[in-house]
Amino acid sequence: MKILFYNHTGQIGGAERLLLTILARLDRTAFDATVICPDSGGLPKAVAELGIRNEALSDLKARFTWRVDNLVRYLKSFAQVIRELRKQIISIEPDLIHANSVRAGLAATIATLGLGKPVVWHIHDLLPRHPFNPLIRAMGLFAPRTKVIAVAQASGDRFVGHVRGLRRRVTVIRNGVDRGIFHPSQTAKRKICTELRLDESAPVIGIIGRLTPSKGQLELLRAFPRVLREFPNATLLIAGAPAFNQEHEYLVTLNQTVSELGISDRVRVLGSRNDVPEIMQALDLLVINSVSEACCLVALEAMACGTPVLATRVGGTPEIIEHEKSGWLVPVRNENVLASSIIKLIGQADLRARLAENGKQRIATYFNVNRYMSDLHNYYLHGGDKPPAAAPEVQPARSEAKFA
Structure with missing residues (x-):
């Protein structure tokens, strides 16, 4: 064909x-x-x-x-x-x-x-x-x-x-997800922390994706000072780059916000990276703060890496993440809940480990x-006629017509 x-x-x-x-x-x-x-x-x-x-x-x-x-x-x-x-x-x-x-x-x-x-x-x-x-x-x-x-x-x-x-x-x-590329690593955090001159024993939180308002990097920045009050040595990594003209203006806004909040020493705006799997492997927590997602690849990839994921309950994300079982879901556009949820997860290593393990197994089984x-x-x-496999928790849509 x-x-x-x-x-x-x-x-x-x-x-x-x-x-x-x-x-x-x-x-x-x-x-x-x-x-x-x-x-x-x-x-x-x-x-x-x-x-x-x-x-x-x-x-x-x-x-x-x-x-x-x-x-x-x-x-x-x-x-x-x-x-x-x-x-x-x-x-x-x-x-x-x-x-x-x-x-x-x-x-x-x-x-x-x-x-x-x-x-x-x-x-x-x-x-x-x-x-x-x-x-x-x-x-x-x-x-x-x-x-x-x-x-x-x-x-x-x-x-x-x-x-x-x-x-x-x-x-x-x-x-x-290709688990040959996205998988757990025992050495990634040391490598990334050495490169960025971070304390390897301190919490590292990250958000990865295109720099655009719909991904919610700005709201995460605004929530981060609350996290720092509980964990002063935590670091936030922002990986990604703008794609369109107005998004370059958004990048300027992000940098200005970091400066205005006085958290320049605790936030790293990394730009586009070629080592995204290693960034994910190095994180103690990945945050997805989007206002809209269908089937978020970043969530799937981080879960495959054994990294716990905190994400907004939007679109198809609840089809990926089972709240409190294989990840953590929060309401969209709620900086207070976002901050308190990050604090809760960073403060409970056992909870993060359980979410990470369950998330990794969910990816291996269904994604x-x-x-x-x-x-x-x-x-x-089969011309779209054969239903695909699906997680038991989510029923697949049916396709009834073959290609002409």
Whole structure:
């Protein structure tokens, strides 16, 4: 089977990291992969390093917006990308297009009109509320060639909304983690503490991800002085970088907040790192303070590393973390509860150890990459008709139609 993977951006985020995992582990005796994405960013190079064909097209500059001027500009970009993508599809003649986002799915579905090519939309996020949502759902419902993979029941439910007929097109395949990369380490904390000149015996708390308001780094900073009153030698590591212009302004705000709070000696803003597994392994506690998540890769990876995770109870995160069993869940946008929960977990090493062990076992059982790739291979080969494996606590969505 010839599969064309279309990614609407060349930048590498969570969806692209999962795409690279898929490409690295795809059964090449059964599937012939080609990737189409813009030539900006790190994705084309990463794809080439896997020995997979990569073709370039324009960046899809289309985002959910309420501004009319931006909307017009985005529609022009959308039309250009559709023309380019259609030419590539006609040239490559794939059996299936795997579109790695809602935007990519919309473009691919329109670009394949009249070509009879099935298109899979891989939804990694919760569909934001927007006036275009009825149009997006209508396309998913009335385009018979369209199927949907959701990374969590929460993202599938948000995509379906009140359109009950759309449910039959959605299959939930939860993300998987490569435990050959993300695993416990006895030496990582010493290495990271030596590099950053930290006290190895002191608590190290971290937050990892793109620097953007929706990830909640600013609120964590505001909560951290309360933690320091209980644990004055604790350190907060912030790993990640901004991706868009407004996010560079957010980075400035984060640095200013650190200075204004007088905690510069207890906070390290690390920027983008190539050693994320070692950072995770070195932490006593990983915090995920997002306002929205579907199936958070960072949570899965940290749990695989044996690092306890404190996360906001949003989206698909409760499908990953069982509160007080395999992790700790807190309400979103509540700095007081966030601070008190960090204090509780840092102060109870036995509790952290229990959460870490249970989290590690949960990943090994339900979120490992071998299970993930088996589900995905079966999905491709059976046209989305074979239900994937799932944790007993979470029922999988059903997919009732095969690829045309």
